[in-house]
Amino acid sequence: MDMVNILSFIPSWFLSITLLLFLPYIFIHNIRRKSSIKLPPGPRRLPIIGNLHQLLGNEGIHQTLWKLSHIYGPAMLLHFGSQPFLVISSSEMASEVLRTHDQKLCSRPYSQASKRLSFDYMDAAFSPYSDHWKHMRKVLASEFLGAKRSRLYKNVMEIEMEGVVRSVTSHTSSTIVNLDDMFSSIVNEVVCKVAFGDSYGEKKFNGMTLKEIVDESLVMLGVSFSDIFPTFGPILDRLSGWNRRLETCFSHLDGFLQMVIDQHETKTSDQEKDFVDDCSSGLTTYEVKALLMNVIEGALDTTAITMVWAFSEIVKNPRVMQKLQNEIRSFIGRKASLHESDVANMAYLKMVVKETLRLHPPAPFLMARECVSHCQIGGYDVLPGTRVMVSSWGIGRDPRNWKESPTQFCPERFENTPLEYFGGSSFDMIPFGGGKKRLPWV
CATH class of the missing domain: 3.30.43.20 (Uridine Diphospho-n-acetylenolpyruvylglucosamine Reductase; domain 2)
Incomplete structure (x- = not known):
């Protein structure tokens, strides 16, 4: 006998009385439950x-x-x-x-932007904690950050830093050097050559440079109306043009990454392998794109900003600058420049x-x-x-x-x-x- 048939035998007045008797219990239980919860302190909030x-x-x-x-x-x-x-x-x-x-x-x-820009949570940064996340993190750590890649990092970094030193020393003492642009260029060159095997610099893809694509992606990964107003936020996102802007951003990001993958499909066997080559053999196209998104969005902007802050603090603190210069000179000695082995020992x-x-x-x-x-x-x-x-x-x-x-x-x-x-x-x-x-x- 199903539930509907059982209820048909129970008088309606009995159900009404039972419900009225249990309502106070439910009300008191909810009050006690709420009173037993100790939420963290915080400022009073306004409605909506x-x-x-x-x-x-x-x-x-x-x-x-x-x-x-x-x-x-x-x-x-x-x-x-x-x-x-x-x-x-x-x-x-x-x-x-x-x-x-x-x-x-x-x-x-969860957010609409992180889901879209991570290719439906195929990456190692935004995806939920799961076996897939563990695997993607392992691939990123071993293929992009492992010992095999560190030698390439070292070579590329030394070449780029030599170029920076030549560029800075060529300026007169009264010339202003834009550290932000300089460090962004260095990081762009190093990350792109290690990950993609090529440098993209100021090249434009559908009217945007790689840095502009990354900057726009980081903006879109911020909070949207939907993230804080689940009920009517999606309507505001659509009316404000946020949804359209997200799709445009994804189109630029996806187009750039697809171009990188297509270029690697035409590489010859004698060319040196990079991160894209090593990933492509065991991952789907979406997974490769998602990891590349993690690499460029996690390294390009933040690394350059940290380098700018370091130099800014050194310049503002002459005592620190003098002490650091003395340490560098003690390691250089008669050599033309510092090497990675020297840096590792500079306390x-x-x-x-x-x-x-x-x-x-x-x-x-x-x-x-x-x-x-x-x-x-x-x-x-x-x-x-x-x-x-x-x-x-x-x-x-x-x-x-x-x-x-x-x-x-x-x-x-x-x-x-x-x-x-x-x-x-x-x-x-x-x-x-x-x-x-x-x-x-x-």
Whole structure:
């Protein structure tokens, strides 16, 4: 006898009374359940927009959230639209997110842009934690970042740096050198030659350079209306032209990557193999494109920005510049230039690099994570669906960890300190993330 037949034998008045008797129980149970949940503190939110109004102003979002964390604590809950975000601003809380509860917080939030630009989550950065993600990460780490490729990196980098030195020394002392353009060019040359076997520089593809394609992709990977307003956001994305802009961006990215793959299909056997060649034999075309997208979007812009920050801090601090120059001169001696073996032994240079990454990580926040299972961070409940933003910028300036002038550039703070920057045993600085989803080269 099915459920419909059973209900037909029960009087309607009995069902009504039963429902009325159970309603108070359900109501009280829900109240108790809500009261037992201890959510992280945060500023009051407004209807519909949540805390979006608190991001308005001339400061960057990372600076605004850092200041709010001084009021509400290192684990702070905000709502952007209807979407809850947990903002982490201390190494202790970061350790809980990236190590203690890594399994429950290792997923990436869904977004239309990340799905489209990663070729339906075929990549190693945006795809959910799964066997496919593990395989793609392994391919990226071994084929692009492994020992086999490091020799090519070394050769290409030395050639490019020799060209840069010649270019800079050819300028007069009064000539302004654009470091941003110079370092972007270096990184573009190195990454493209190692990954694609060719240099694309200022070449245009459908009217856009590779750097312009990458920059537009990074913009589109930001937050859209749909990400924070699930109900009516898709309508706003369509009316604002965001959907059309995303498809145009994907068309340029896909067109460039397809051109690269097509060029490799005509290579002869005597030509040196690169990343595309090594990947193509075991992966689908979409998987190869997705990994290439990770390479160019993860390396081109962020690496150049970090190099610019390093030189900017060195120039602003004559004492640091003098000390670094002395170390370089001591290693060069009578040689014409430095080599990689010299750099590996330059202690003060390593301190300068660490201090640069502490104050100026490649991105102010690690890639967002999403809670897939209820957990507790700092004694607060984090519910499924909550997106987690770890402020690598704020953690690197936290006075609880960096007691002596945390906002000042001082490489000596790393002297006789084993602290590294890969989110392993310490989370005092995490420019490259930590846990299962950290960048594969750290």
